[in-house]
Amino acid sequence: MRTKPTLAIVVPCFNEEEVLPYTLPRFLAKLGELIRNNQVAEDSFLMLADDGSSDSTWDIICTLARHNSRVRGIRQSRNRGHQNTVLAGLMEVKDCCDASISIDCDGQDDVDAMDEMISRYREGFDVVYGVRGNRRTDAWFKRTTARAFYRLLGWLGAEVVYDHADYRLLSAPVMKELSGFREVNIYLRGMVPLVGFKSCEVVYERSKRIAGRSRYPLMKMMGLALDGVTSLSIKPIRLVMALGVVISVASFFGIVWAVANVVMGWAVSGWASTISVICLLGGVQLICLGVIGEYVGKTYLETKARPRYIISERTSFEGDGSSRPAQVAPTDAEESERGDV
Structure with missing residues (x-):
């Protein structure tokens, strides 16, 4: 059995001025409860x-960090x-x-699940995943597409x-x-x-958002899904190759059939059939090029080795709330020298 840990609750925030007044007291209350119940160390934050x-x-x-020594903050430059x-928080x-x-920070995840997470940690588990018991609070479209996405990732081997x-x-x-993973496209x-x-x-129950609106609209969700697929699996490239083989085989038999028609004198000139074949093959080729291009683009971004985040400000860790400006995360070249991220 592990001793009680020093716990850091990491909360990403983006334009959350409407919801933070509701959720931050909840997070601090939970942290205080964990400390009082002797589940985590006094210096948790x-x-x-x-x-x-x-x-x-x-x-x-x-403001919160200025009045509460258990609160720390970092701000990205953009x-x-x-x-x-x-x-960045981790x-x-x-x-x-x-x-x-x-x-x-939207308050949808049940903070009381932290008790069981910490219990599992003290039992010897290093990773404890919070899994939603159901998705009743999600709209039908989001619930359906999310489950389809998880199945797709599993099918692709991720x-x-x-x-x-x-x-x-x-x-x-x-x-x-985790700091040793160098990819720029993060999932x-x-x-x-x-x-x-x-x-x-x-397993926990997910509730509705307390205030404000979701910062993950459809386009961002699609972008995250695309990053997930392309960063975890090369199976789409292999599927493109398999599709090319299937079309090539089908085309070969089509050519044989066309030649046989000419030899037998059954050939009939037809504009519609020709256009249909051209459109089909043209569409397949564009899809294949798009898939390949996505991987090429991701490779291009990875070779640049740009910083994945840049921290411009930090609140003081002593609880006085002062900020230290212009503190920048090192580049990957600098990181490799010191083994940090």
């Missing part, structure tokens, strides 16, 4: 990661997306805690946890190993299982 918000989100974080912000706390729990988003506990060793839900270590699941 809340890490708020601002994804370059354009509203007063960062001001709210700074909006870089949810996954990069979660990663990398910020990996050397000063025994375990972290990442949770969205190792993912069904109905798991980004509510999870990671031990410090897992976070340190944490697929990367964490690749790290390995002993893992388990905790």
Whole structure:
């Protein structure tokens, strides 16, 4: 049985001024409860990661940090997306805690599931996935497409946890190993299982958003899904090749059939059939080029090795709320020298 850990609750935020006044007291109350119940150490804290918000989100974080020593905050220099912000928060706390729990700031994830997550950690599990018991609060379209996406990833050979988003506990060793993953196109839900270590699941009920609106509209969800597929599997490329083989074989028999018709004198000139074949093959070729182009584009971005996040400000860790500006995450070249992210 492990001793009680120093816990960091990592909360990514982007333009959440409407919801933070409701959810931050809830997170702090839960952290205080865990400390009072002797489940986590006294020096546990809340890490708020601002994804370059354009509203007063960062001001709210700074104000809270000024009055509460258990609150820390970092701010990205610009909006870089949810996954990069979660990663930034994890990398910020990996050397000063025994375990972290990442949770969205919208209040939909049940904070009481943290009790069981910490219990599983103390039993020896290094990764504890928060899995939704049902998706009744999601719209039919989102629920259906999300489940289809998880099945698609499984079919493509990616190792993912069904109905798991980004509510999870990671031990410090897992976070340190995760820092060794250098890809720019980040999909944490697929990367964490690749790290390995002993893992388990905790089922919880997801509620409706407390306030504000979702920061994951349809286009962002589609982009995240595309990143998930292309960063975890090369099977689409193989499917394109298989499709090319099938069409080539079918075309060969089509040519044989056409020649036989000419020899037998059955050939009839037809504009519609010709156009249909051209359109079919042209469409298939464009789809194939698009799939291949997506992988080529991702390879191009990876070779640039740009920083995945840049932290422009941090609140003081002593609880006085002052900010330290212009602190930038190192490039991958600098990181490789010191083994950090």
